[in-house]
Amino acid sequence: MIRIPCPFCGVRDHSEFSYGGDGSVQYPALEASSQDWHDAVFQRDNICGMQTETWQHVNGCRMWLLVERDTMTHEIRSVRPAQTGLTTALEAIK
Amino acid sequence: MTATRLNTGGRIDRSRRVTFSWDGKTIEGFEGDTLASALMASGQQILGRSFKYHRPRGVMSAGVEESGAIVTLGEGAYLDPNVKATTQEVFSGLSAKGQNAWPNVRCDAGAVLGLFGRFFSAGFYYKTFMGLPPFEWGRGTGIWMQYEKLIRKAAGMGEASRAADPDHYDHSHAYCDVLVVGSGPAGLSAALAAAKKGKDVILIEQDFELGGDYLNQSDPVVELKRATLVDALKAAGVRIMTRTTAFGLYDFGTAGLLERVTDHLSVKPLHQPRQRFWTVRAESTILATGALERLVAFTNNDRPGVMTANAARSYLNRFGVLPGQDIVITTNNDSVYRTAVDLVKAGAKVTVVDLRTELSNTLLNKMSQVGVVVKTGLAPLKALGRKIVSGVQLARPNGTQWIADDVLSCDLLLVSGGWSPVVNLQSHRGSKPIWNAKDACFLPGKCNDNVTMAGSAAGYWQNDDCEASGLAAASLAMGEDVKPPSAVGWERPLKPLYEVRIAGQKTKSFVDPQHDVTASDVRLAHQEGFVSVEHLKRYTTLGMATDQGKMGNIIGLALMADALGKEIPDVGTTRFRPPYTPIAIGALAGRNTGEHFKPLRRTPMHDWNLKHGATMTEAGLWHRPWYFARPGETLNEAYIREATTVRETLGICDVSSLGKIAVQGPDASEFLNRIYTNAFAKLPVGKARYGIMLRDDGMVMDDGTTWRLSENSFLMTTTTTNAGKVMVWLEELLQLRWPELRVHVSSVSDQWGGVSIAGPKARTAIASCLEDAGVIAAENLPFMGVRKTTLKGGIDCLIARISFSGELAYEIYVSADHGEAMMDLLWDAAKPMGGCLYGLEALGTLRIEKGHVTGAELDGRVTIDDAGLGQMASTKKAFIGSALRQRPELTRSDRAQLVGIFPKNRNQTFNGGALLCEKENVKGFGEGWVTAVTHSPALGHWIGLGYVTGGHAAWQNQTLIASDPTRAGEIEVEIVSPHMFDPKGERMHG
Numbered sequence A: 001m002i003r004i005p006c007p008f009c010g011v012r013d014h015s016e017f018s019y020g021g022d023g024s025v026q027y028p029a030l031e032a033s034s035q036d037w038h039d040a041v042f043q044r045d046n047i048c049g050m051q052t053e054t055w056q057h058v059n060g061c062r063m064w065l066l067v068e069r070d071t072m073t074h075e076i077r078s079v080r081p082a083q084t085g086l087t088t089a090l091e092a093i094k
Numbered sequence B: 001m002t003a004t005r006l007n008t009g010g011r012i013d014r015s016r017r018v019t020f021s022w023d024g025k026t027i028e029g030f031e032g033d034t035l036a037s038a039l040m041a042s043g044q045q046i047l048g049r050s051f052k053y054h055r056p057r058g059v060m061s062a063g064v065e066e067s068g069a070i071v072t073l074g075e076g077a078y079l080d081p082n083v084k085a086t087t088q089e090v091f092s093g094l095s096a097k098g099q100n101a102w103p104n105v106r107c108d109a110g111a112v113l114g115l116f117g118r119f120f121s122a123g124f125y126y127k128t129f130m131g132l133p134p135f136e137w138g139r140g141t142g143i144w145m146q147y148e149k150l151i152r153k154a155a156g157m158g159e160a161s162r163a164a165d166p167d168h169y170d171h172s173h174a175y176c177d178v179l180v181v182g183s184g185p186a187g188l189s190a191a192l193a194a195a196k197k198g199k200d201v202i203l204i205e206q207d208f209e210l211g212g213d214y215l216n217q218s219d220p221v222v223e224l225k226r227a228t229l230v231d232a233l234k235a236a237g238v239r240i241m242t243r244t245t246a247f248g249l250y251d252f253g254t255a256g257l258l259e260r261v262t263d264h265l266s267v268k269p270l271h272q273p274r275q276r277f278w279t280v281r282a283e284s285t286i287l288a289t290g291a292l293e294r295l296v297a298f299t300n301n302d303r304p305g306v307m308t309a310n311a312a313r314s315y316l317n318r319f320g321v322l323p324g325q326d327i328v329i330t331t332n333n334d335s336v337y338r339t340a341v342d343l344v345k346a347g348a349k350v351t352v353v354d355l356r357t358e359l360s361n362t363l364l365n366k367m368s369q370v371g372v373v374v375k376t377g378l379a380p381l382k383a384l385g386r387k388i389v390s391g392v393q394l395a396r397p398n399g400t401q402w403i404a405d406d407v408l409s410c411d412l413l414l415v416s417g418g419w420s421p422v423v424n425l426q427s428h429r430g431s432k433p434i435w436n437a438k439d440a441c442f443l444p445g446k447c448n449d450n451v452t453m454a455g456s457a458a459g460y461w462q463n464d465d466c467e468a469s470g471l472a473a474a475s476l477a478m479g480e481d482v483k484p485p486s487a488v489g490w491e492r493p494l495k496p497l498y499e500v501r502i503a504g505q506k507t508k509s510f511v512d513p514q515h516d517v518t519a520s521d522v523r524l525a526h527q528e529g530f531v532s533v534e535h536l537k538r539y540t541t542l543g544m545a546t547d548q549g550k551m552g553n554i555i556g557l558a559l560m561a562d563a564l565g566k567e568i569p570d571v572g573t574t575r576f577r578p579p580y581t582p583i584a585i586g587a588l589a590g591r592n593t594g595e596h597f598k599p600l601r602r603t604p605m606h607d608w609n610l611k612h613g614a615t616m617t618e619a620g621l622w623h624r625p626w627y628f629a630r631p632g633e634t635l636n637e638a639y640i641r642e643a644t645t646v647r648e649t650l651g652i653c654d655v656s657s658l659g660k661i662a663v664q665g666p667d668a669s670e671f672l673n674r675i676y677t678n679a680f681a682k683l684p685v686g687k688a689r690y691g692i693m694l695r696d697d698g699m700v701m702d703d704g705t706t707w708r709l710s711e712n713s714f715l716m717t718t719t720t721t722n723a724g725k726v727m728v729w730l731e732e733l734l735q736l737r738w739p740e741l742r743v744h745v746s747s748v749s750d751q752w753g754g755v756s757i758a759g760p761k762a763r764t765a766i767a768s769c770l771e772d773a774g775v776i777a778a779e780n781l782p783f784m785g786v787r788k789t790t791l792k793g794g795i796d797c798l799i800a801r802i803s804f805s806g807e808l809a810y811e812i813y814v815s816a817d818h819g820e821a822m823m824d825l826l827w828d829a830a831k832p833m834g835g836c837l838y839g840l841e842a843l844g845t846l847r848i849e850k851g852h853v854t855g856a857e858l859d860g861r862v863t864i865d866d867a868g869l870g871q872m873a874s875t876k877k878a879f880i881g882s883a884l885r886q887r888p889e890l891t892r893s894d895r896a897q898l899v900g901i902f903p904k905n906r907n908q909t910f911n912g913g914a915l916l917c918e919k920e921n922v923k924g925f926g927e928g929w930v931t932a933v934t935h936s937p938a939l940g941h942w943i944g945l946g947y948v949t950g951g952h953a954a955w956q957n958q959t960l961i962a963s964d965p966t967r968a969g970e971i972e973v974e975i976v977s978p979h980m981f982d983p984k985g986e987r988m989h990g
């Protein structure tokens, strides 16, 4: 059972979260070409090691998080809010 | 084996007799007995029949590794098969019986199968499938079909009850600093050391008593030490859980435990579950799980009367049972000598047969002093005796071969082939055990988790060393820099021994007795090329029985290594997986069974619907009215009447389960404009619009209407089933992709009770329920209009004029608390007008007649064009999915498209799920499929919706076959436009 330290709620079991996907993907503008969208939606690396993922604390604060997780060991290196403004706000109150 | 209960000694309570039944016979034991010790003491020798060959089996061990004494407990629905008699406590009223035997284990008709051994050798099933020469060359499946039933009946474990499990189970959670698994010398010391340093400690023991190996000793000094440690643990506040197995270790210090709460009680308290499934999260874990003594493969090594040497020590010292009178102990290591001394003191005649020749004079003198005869340089070749052991044929090594030697008579043959540390739990964490050639065993390897092994599980063989390693483990677990003590090991080195046989002799010597896997099976697997351990395991089923290879794995590996001419570590080992011992499915399910299997969602009008005669159906987690039958009406009669009534007068339907999301903020309209395929930016206040949203990949995700309540406030509705998914999607978009949008979304599905009123008289009925009837006049509330207003009695509500049925229709939403009051008002108005209540079935009829899509059509594989809604995709703006819906594969004109379906013979019906095929070409996936079928009262016959390649235009005036081979067979159908009723939509605009 993976345990994820939610920046808003504290350490919780992964059963409270739902996995989103590859957190490194930059989605293109809606007007962008099919090719750009194809790459963003379908092209994925299959990383053996540390990767950035999106998770939602769906049975908690419902915030989307960026989680650095090792795919081999489940080690969680870092967790931060996906919304950049919130990361800045959390830094400020530290 | 002529076991006797001693008058003194052991940990049983002789003042408390326990009466239980074995195969219908009444047997007495004492409190503190296991089923195995009590049966042994009462002279029962054959307790089971083996898996494939129905060979008689007796007690082979004194613990969870047992492969012989496997029995069935309980009666009727409480039947519990494959219980190890060696771990089950006896209690008054316990009912146990032998299994896999008829009429009973002592006299089993199936034993004749043993004579046909060749049919059951390794790979039997595979070969039989392929054809078993010479009976059926290449026609294996045929013979298999005939004999499968017979074989399945003959070969197997105990039978489970066919009734539902009547017991109940609980789930529990716990947290601690240090979790200690095992309460032997190492575990007790470790737990106490950690507790003394102020740590919150949980100590787990699968047995019903704390002490591990301490319990197998008769020395009062040892017992004093044990009792002192246990008292100290209790004083230090350690949480102690006996009868609890740590069956698995998982990520982040999580352990799975099974606590057997009432399995040992005559009277099971009603307030207690049978078992409790624990999830424990520990900062650090210490595994003091001990080691298991191994048997050796030799002929008939499974005869009742053959058991591990340490088991005899346990039966003698713990249970006061002397398991034999005339005992031979065969060994390759030091551990048996203490047992030999104990057995002689208890009055038995004991001969130790040691494979090693270089024993010290001190030991030999000591043995001869107490009267133990020691023979060296010998090993067991064959257990003698037809059903029960009566002697042993010995052999001596000669180079790499064996030569037969003396025969010794005996009534109990004890075997020690060395010890295997229980590294299973650490292996669950992916740690690879390391082969230790000196002690001929796998020792724990490196583990990345905060898991420390201690005691004999880590290769410490003496109690003192185990205690020291426990202390060190506690320090390590707390992050202190401590070096584990060096293991003293055995006084004289062990001599590896796995199998004794004379080449060329065909015999049965068991490697995995529980699955009847023999040494020849392993060699056969090697001969046939199944040489990797994983293949060996699957081909022979070695290690796949309920003991998961606790007894046999190492011997199997050794034999394979020998066949390959390799060393054991080069052959490798399979990874252990949870559970360590079997777990009832009921324990995993806990309370999540029956009605509690998943949560039930009720609409605010749930009770009202029931009171008014609703038959309910499931829609996701929701219960929704299916139909409202009048007395004597069937489902079909009811929904056809309801649908007819809606088209003729009016009907009322609870639609509260629809997803409802409040979308608010200055950028709300921009947000909606990006997620819906059609334009939302300029939706006026007081108007609703039907919208479709796509996924990134261009497929349809969901549909529904969204109402603009004010400049910055919208109420979005979603389908019932996708409400949660859409909410998550909106949150993802706002937080991850468009953080600049000033929009807030919140789910308000449970805040509103919603009802649909549809039919020509809908407006009149609603008008009589409003405080201001004028609000609903056509000019004040046009098609797709939304108004805030008040129902009679001052109930605030939202009214939207939207239609799913194709009739003049409205949806009214009130706060959930007012749901029933709203229903009362509306029903009082509608009933005298000839209106009806209608459910999901009639709702389906009405929408199928109109060709409106729902989840059956929007199944995640269709584009907006496939669903016939392409005109709703804006060409003037970009939206989610607008780029990828243009992919060539998604724009082909021969894609399956939404169509209406009529049976060619209008009196016929057909089924949802049928495939649509060309008349002379009924095969494969066909040309399409049927998604929904209903009887249409408006058209007077059965109709359906579905998808067909090329759509309606491609198949006009042609006949297709709706093929449904398992139900209705083949029905001729015609493809029509999906808009089967009122195609111009004149009725809803009325």
Ligand SMILES: [Zn+2]
Pocket (backbone or CB within 6 Å): A006, A007, A008, A009, A010, A057, A060, A061, A062, A063
């Ligand atoms: Zn949270």
